[in-house]
Amino acid sequence: MGEAAADLISRARAGDGEAFRQLTEQYRRELHVHCYRMLGSFQDAEDVLQDTLLAAWQGFGGFEGRASLRTWLYRIATNRCLNARRSAGRRQAKEWDVPHVEPPEPTRLGEVVWLEPIPNALLEGVIDAPLDPEARYEQTESISLAFMTALQLLPPRQLAVLVLRDVLGFHAAEVADMLDASVESVKSALKRARASLHHRRPTTDDREPPPASDSPSEDAIVAKFVRAWESADLDALVALLTDDVFMSMPPMPFEYQGRDVVARFCASIFRADRRFDLIPTRANGQPAFGAYLRAPNGISHGTGLYVLTLTGDRICAMTRFENSVLPSFGLPRSLPHLPKLG
The missing domain is CATH 3.10.450.50 (Nuclear Transport Factor 2; Chain: A,)
Known part of the structure; x- marks a missing residue:
């Protein structure tokens, strides 16, 4: 840790809000995207991000530096997202309400009716960031609507483990610490999540890849x-x-x-x-x-x-x-x- 960062941490622990802002600002956008992956709703992600930063500010005196600041913030954000998944009623399905339009009978009814899109402007610097060695998914794939829909169908803790391990590349021990779980339980949850995701995602093996963005x-x-x-x-x-x-x-x-x-x-x-x-x-x-x-x-x-x-x-x-x-x-x-x- 450099002297400048150590000074900011010392000042933030002493109650300096500007020092805290300088420390956390670089992580704000990626934490927003993390909350979005966890919740599937852009609006809910914004709300939980604010809750995360407030909790981090209020609890910063307890940040001991055993893990990196980024890991510590992800721990708070992940658990705030899990709380939101448990406590909040999901967005309800809406009836068809387009005037003067009578649609054909649907093929089926979808489950993830709370899904919202995220503007690309908020993804800059996040989806083009270098992948961690442990990550399994390309960043652009891991924010696509098809991937987001499949994520939302996973049980919350499986979702958290898969995102932290396979999308963000945290080590199993780090994830276990974030979730107050054992490494073995993290590995088990990840195995089940991978199997469920593979089963639920559309088959793309025989499809051509999409053209490059803005090509x-x-x-x-x-x-x-x-x-x-x-x-x-x-x-x-x-x-x-x-x-x-x-x-x-x-x-x-x-x-x-x-x-x-x-x-x-x-x-x-x-x-x-x-x-x-x-x-x-x-x-x-x-x-x-x-x-x-x-x-x-x-x-x-x-x-x-x-x-x-x-x-x-x-x-x-x-x-x-x-x-x-x-x-x-x-x-x-x-x-x-x-x-x-x-």
Whole structure:
């Protein structure tokens, strides 16, 4: 530990709030992402992050430096997340509430209706950080919506162990200390979590990898999607979808699997001359769009956020979130009709 860090710790123990802020600021973003992985809800993660930092500040006199400050903060954050999972009622499923749209019968009803997207702006410096030797998942994969959904279906302690070991690369002994558990129980929980995750995650072995973020290949798919969606060109949209394309829309539990039924859902969205403007953004490391329904008065009203999952030059999943998430992405609730080129 350097002299500067030791001085900050000494000052923070003595009640210097600015010293505490300087010590913890570098970990704030990664702790936020950790809470998000644990809880699946961007809003809940924000709340627990604040609770974590308050608890760390109030208990900083007890920080003895036996573990690193980062490990100590992760211990607090993880246990605050576990408490939140135990005590808080999960977000409830919503009924279908899109006016003048009658969707097809869903393929099934989803369980993780509390899932929310996280803006890419909050992932900078986190998902591109070097992996710890113990980590098993690429950082971009470990924040994807498919991975997040599978995580949320794990029992809370298994979820915590898998994230701490396989995503963040903490050693088994460190995780055991964080959870006040034995190393053997951590290893057992990790084995069960890995098996469950493998069973629940979509099979991707025979899929092409997605194009690199912001690459010409990704840009080409995204441009085709925007043209098709904004012009309500169902044939052009369907041509972009894989045969097994998957669509979900938390907090509504409706899920659709397969190109034909997803096409029928999109047709229901486009009916009655409903036309949209799409504003690009990124969520969970994936292309995303704020969707704005054009109104006769020249204003487009935000209806939700669509996040695309790509494979090769096709779309293999679409996730629709409510318009309440738009402000988190710096997107307005409404905007003037946008002029279309060409």
